């Protein structure tokens with residue numbers, strides 16, 4: 001791509017918004033042109049409005065951007081959303097209808113029937129749901145990233161679909177950054193585990209069926225499987241660890257599972273995308289791995305690390321997965337989804353529709 005496409009980051013001052021700024025700083029196709037946040041931040045310089053929690057400082061060209069309010073007339077063809085769900089619920093479809101390619105992190109619109117819930121290495125073909133959005137008159141598109149906790153589990157299960165995934169039981173150990181900034185009070189999380197995260201288990205128990213489902217015509221037929229989740233917040237900065245037990249219709253051998261993971265290249269349509277996890281999966285042989293501090297940055301934070309595959313006395317097998325919640329589970333994932341939209345030709349229409357849409 002000879003010219004970069006302009007991107008607006010909504011919720012740019014928050015935990016995920018900052019990851020967007022960091023990851024887009026050196027992106028080969030995209031450049032951040034607009035940042036937006038709440039009325040608290042609007043009108044200020046980005047550096048002044050933001051409590052930067054990542055290493056170093058925000059890039060100078062972004063630090064000096066003025067934060068826009070959410071009702072600004074955005075010019076960027078691509079919009080990355082890291083807004084709270086209640087704010088995103090109506091704004092994201094409105095921007096998509098007006099001609100923007102909206103790549104969202106929020107849960108608000110994930111389960112709408114014509115909104116793709118994408119992990120491109122697994123289900124890049126689901127992007128075709130955008131055609132249904134175009135048929136109802138949207139000039140742009142809305143695609144969504146999944147809940148961050150479920151990423152490692154669905155990536156691990158995707159290569160095993162041929163064995164018939166019947167039942168899943170999982171227990172999560174979720175990082176503090178998953179609750180945003182300032183997130184959980186230090187008084188509650190230090191020296192402690194919180195065995196409840198509002199709304200999390202419902203998302204974890206319902207999103208995988210759509211992600212691992214099959215595209216037929218203009219809808220997704222959900223995978224028929226039952227999931228029971230117990231979600232916990234633990235005193236880890238980044239990286240969600242999940243202990244998974246799974247029961248199959250046709251029980252594979254341990255060797256077949258390892259082979260399926262080792263050979264998994266991801267979906268054909270995603271192979272050339274710049275942010276595709278390389279590799280999609282790493283299996284760690286260590287008896288005490290994966291661990292967040294040691295494994296969350298695998299593949300630049302985009303690779304899922306799996307370990308401890310063994311027989312389960314209740315279901316068939318159990319294992320542990322780890323993925324970086326603000327990279328693969330949020331900003332990096334939404335960037336990958338936007339790359340898929342562009343690679344599949346959905347941006348050309350947008351450039352024709354949006355007055356003043358920019359490439360540089």
Ligand code: NAP
Nearest residue numbers: 011013014015016037038041082083106148178180181330
């Ligand atoms: P956060 O740190 O609390 O940041 C929230 C952002 O939204 C800030 O930029 C904030 O702006 C802005 N905002 C809040 N209320 C607003 C309003 N009424 N109008 C306009 N902007 C508003 O949260 P986060 O962790 O980045 O999460 C953002 C979204 O991503 C959420 O939907 C979350 O569920 C989802 N998500 C998070 C993670 C994760 O690991 N953290 C992973 C996956 C998905 P101000 O700074 O101006 O207040």
